[in-house]
Amino acid sequence: MALHDHPMWRKPQHHHELDHTHEHVHWTELFYDLIHVVTIFQLGNYLSHHLDVQGFLVFAGVFVALWYAWGELSLFNSIYVSTDVWHRVIMSVMICTLMFMAAAIPAIEGGGWMFFALGFAANRAMLAALYLRARRVNASSHSMCSEQARNFAIFAVLFAITAFLPKPFAFWAFAAVMVATQLPYMIPEVSVLRFDRFIPRAGHMAERFALLTLIVLGEGFFKLVVTLSEKGIYKVSPDVLVNFVIGGVSMFVMCWIYFDFVGNGKPKDNRPSTLITWWLSHLSLMLCGVMVGVALAAEVKVGFWAPYPTKYAAIGCFGLAGYIAMLWALQHVIEHRVASEFGRGDVRLFGIALAITTFFIVPHVPAIVGNLLWGTALFSQIIIPVTRAWLRFRHE
Numbered sequence: 001m002a003l004h005d006h007p008m009w010r011k012p013q014h015h016h017e018l019d020h021t022h023e024h025v026h027w028t029e030l031f032y033d034l035i036h037v038v039t040i041f042q043l044g045n046y047l048s049h050h051l052d053v054q055g056f057l058v059f060a061g062v063f064v065a066l067w068y069a070w071g072e073l074s075l076f077n078s079i080y081v082s083t084d085v086w087h088r089v090i091m092s093v094m095i096c097t098l099m100f101m102a103a104a105i106p107a108i109e110g111g112g113w114m115f116f117a118l119g120f121a122a123n124r125a126m127l128a129a130l131y132l133r134a135r136r137v138n139a140s141s142h143s144m145c146s147e148q149a150r151n152f153a154i155f156a157v158l159f160a161i162t163a164f165l166p167k168p169f170a171f172w173a174f175a176a177v178m179v180a181t182q183l184p185y186m187i188p189e190v191s192v193l194r195f196d197r198f199i200p201r202a203g204h205m206a207e208r209f210a211l212l213t214l215i216v217l218g219e220g221f222f223k224l225v226v227t228l229s230e231k232g233i234y235k236v237s238p239d240v241l242v243n244f245v246i247g248g249v250s251m252f253v254m255c256w257i258y259f260d261f262v263g264n265g266k267p268k269d270n271r272p273s274t275l276i277t278w279w280l281s282h283l284s285l286m287l288c289g290v291m292v293g294v295a296l297a298a299e300v301k302v303g304f305w306a307p308y309p310t311k312y313a314a315i316g317c318f319g320l321a322g323y324i325a326m327l328w329a330l331q332h333v334i335e336h337r338v339a340s341e342f343g344r345g346d347v348r349l350f351g352i353a354l355a356i357t358t359f360f361i362v363p364h365v366p367a368i369v370g371n372l373l374w375g376t377a378l379f380s381q382i383i384i385p386v387t388r389a390w391l392r393f394r395h396e
Helices: 029-049 053-079 085-107 110-137 139-162 169-186 203-229 238-261 274-301 309-330 345-364 368-393
Strands: none
Touching: 029 053, 029 085, 029 203, 029 274, 053 085, 053 110, 053 169, 053 203, 053 274, 085 110, 110 139, 110 169, 139 169, 203 238, 203 274, 238 274, 238 309, 238 368, 274 309, 309 345, 309 368, 345 368
């Protein structure tokens, strides 16, 4: 094999230009995902200690920024097959930017803000560098790469400026720039989606979404175990241990319904509206997944008979409703699956309505009743489809 064909030295290549491309994730991407285990755990801890409107807004804003630090790099890696030395060096720098962002989260409203904003700005700058490299060796992608490199470079400067603005103006400025970063995707006349070369490897991107969803939901187990270990597993009553099991099984079922109905699902077409819905629905689904994971940590803080903590119930109930809603939205934009014939809109609407209703009931009933109602909203999303499928399977 000539060295220019070896993965260590091969220049970035657009997947359209390759005869054979696999959809699987490269080890550098998996390593990048590992950093998100830390960032999401830190973010979940932040939400646990700031269960108010302001705390939730900060949590949601930081999650969106972290998700885009992951998502837009994943998008580049889905468009270009890039594994050479310089790509790995840039990836290592991007990993370091996330390390700074993760370490800044506990103090993000104070001294940590500057480090978070500068880390995110540096992350954007590295994305600009990746597109510049791709432009140099992909003549047919020159225009698309130039636009992306220019956009990321401009936004990197703007995000860096927010690091030095007075708070809370800095937060609003950062949010405004985040919204502005979406305009190059959303406005038809200037959207990079107008380039055929911008379409990613659908299978690769679907696998990326699935892997991050596993990480996000896996954090729920992490929160449960850490919370109970800090409290002392030998100190709690049996009913708390039952709640602990309920929390763990609930996170498993959330994974179950994601992978049965939409996980690893490719979009049904390449229309911009389909791709944008696929993208934003995954963002919202993962945000709601973190909310539920944090809420379930309260399972080990209460027994059967005391009411479930109201603030935890709020993020748990609305998080579950949002999770089911995004699952439903994704079912409409991916290729058809047999499972969707059984997990139809009536099942989704039932789960959403019951999850929201549960929030208003929880403060007035024992936790065991709240868990029963919330659990019914979640478990119905797999029990009803499986029952329907079993009835058909039995007759066939």
